[in-house]
Amino acid sequence: MASGAAAAARRLLLLRHRRRHLVPNHHFSSSSADEVLDGGRVKIFDRDLKRRHRDRAAWAMRETDPLVDAVADNLLDRLEDCRKAFPSALCLGGSAGAVRRSLRGRGGIEKLTMMDMSVDMVNRWRELESATEDGPEMNFIVGDEEYLPIKENSQDLIMSCLGLHWTNDLPGAMIQCRLALKPDGLFLAAILGGETLKELRIACTIAQMEREGGISPRMSPLAQVRDAGNLLSRAGFALPGVDVDRYTVKYNSALELVEHLRAMAETNALFQRSPILKRDTALATAAIYQSMFGLEDGTIPATFQVIYMTGWKEHSSQQKPKRRGSATVSFGDIRKQFGSNQD
Template identity: 40%
Template sequence: MLRPAGLWRLLRRPRAPGVPAENLCRREVASGVSVPCGTSPRALNIFDRDLKRKQKNWAARQPEPMKFDYLREEVGSRIADRVYDIARDFSLGLDLGCGRGYIAQHLNKETVGKFFQTDIAENALKNSLKTEIPTVSVLADEEFLPFQENTFDLVVSSLSLHWVNDLPRALEQCFSDYKSAQIHYVLKPDGVFIGAMFGGDTLYELRCSLQLAETEREGGFSPHVSPFTAINDLGHLLGRAGFNTLTVDTDEIQVNYPGMFELMEDLQGMGESNCSWNRKALLHRDTMLAAAAVYREMYRNEDGSVPATYQIYYMIGWKYHDSQARPAERGSATVSFGELGKINSLMSQGKKSQ
């Protein structure tokens, strides 16, 4: 279906209140308390990874895959901005879940000398976007990285890790019985990891509309949007994985669509359809029409379009090295917090005494 020109726009917006996210089971996984390092990935089966590979391959085979790249392009450029903010050149970088290469196209060879791009979808790798950086495409799963320890100066990941079954294990430094190196493990000392993933308020409008319609028409509802990690868990996950000097922040991108069905069409085109094992295979036609009506009634913009909110978590973590700055020892402060309010007067007195 062709969309009227001008209906698409991406913009930053303040955090909007949403309905509670369907993230309870993912939070239990994200906390890392129930699964020790080295546990078989089969013990955590939230997502059907084979189905996700098929979804991404199908999306990459479409005649115009760039038609659905707008969100990945935007987040990829923001990841690249964070790379440029670091006053350092990286001789060897790695992109996990690269898709068609949405980060590499925004980087230059002066910043990153060589880039390895990995993805589970071979069709996405075959249709990679052009970049001036020398790249190597590797068909690999984010859960099973085929690289040796201390290999990369930089690891990035954009909108991919939210489909990983065992997120703590994907970040950690452990080397399990499955011989799968993880992000911390493949980074060199003083190397940096920069990632972005969808957060808990993503698509809350769609989630709420489907829940209300399905409850009214079918007497109950099933999850139709995948579970997400909570922002409060990310710092713990990165610290548990061995990263330090952590930065975690959140942003929201709103995209306006002609209607709910166009949104769902684009999610399919992005390869972002739900692949949770507990998903409901089909929705009745009446339920879908009712959900579209609820969506429009509750969230419609003045121009008739409907918004969809994508919450993005950005994270930065460094692998330890002796040269890194460390916090001062406890009790070494010379000024108490109670005296901070007097700092201006103390400084002015110091200048007069000089």
């Protein structure tokens, strides 16, 4: 496997296609049938397994990762569009380390709390921070996004970079984030969208059909773009906004892709997953991937769709939509005015 920041940077094709989406009126629902019930609550992901994934990633993650660094940098770009400062900020799990690397004074953050469900990950962050001489006052806590251990009305800013898509109750986690924010506080999140790893999904499905005569859940369900705006609204955020980026990363092989996913703690954590991937199926997946999607230089591309979500906790200073029917100018009048100007 190629190593080093330079080699990784060469594999990252920053072919970002950003689209701004209006907030649709759809209801969020899981796309997976692989669910279990625990006390009446639907659980899709094994959070204990995900914690172990993050324990492993704490020591396997790269010092710099062009993909997660680009996602974190784009997430923090939104702070530059804000006129206010955010003295106290909370960064949740996922690629919080990349957020810390990319912060560079943005947002006027004076105190930054980094939280993760993995003790090993928190200790790793603490070790890396000890070598940093500048930046905001740092605090590290162990906690789960599903049961946010943060006081209400205590944070000016809450960020989550590539972590919340592993929660069983995403709307509930976002509601807890809103409650933890001060009035006029900002919520920023980046989650993986449904088009992520579409090439691997196709190759794995075909390989399972050929070798095993059927398919079993190998990859986790992810939110669709149409769901994101409704998630923000359901969580009670004001002024919701949604953007989508698509990144293409080149790998030397499917094995290298899987190793990168492990270092990102992005491997399968479904409750009803198949515990063993047969060797024949794995080899067939790699061969099909190369055959269907391989590039002329021998590498294979992998798509990562990232959905960025922005929401504010309500405050009296924020803009409010006008009451329906309160308009004083009709679209017909506007059309006539523009029509006459063109003539």
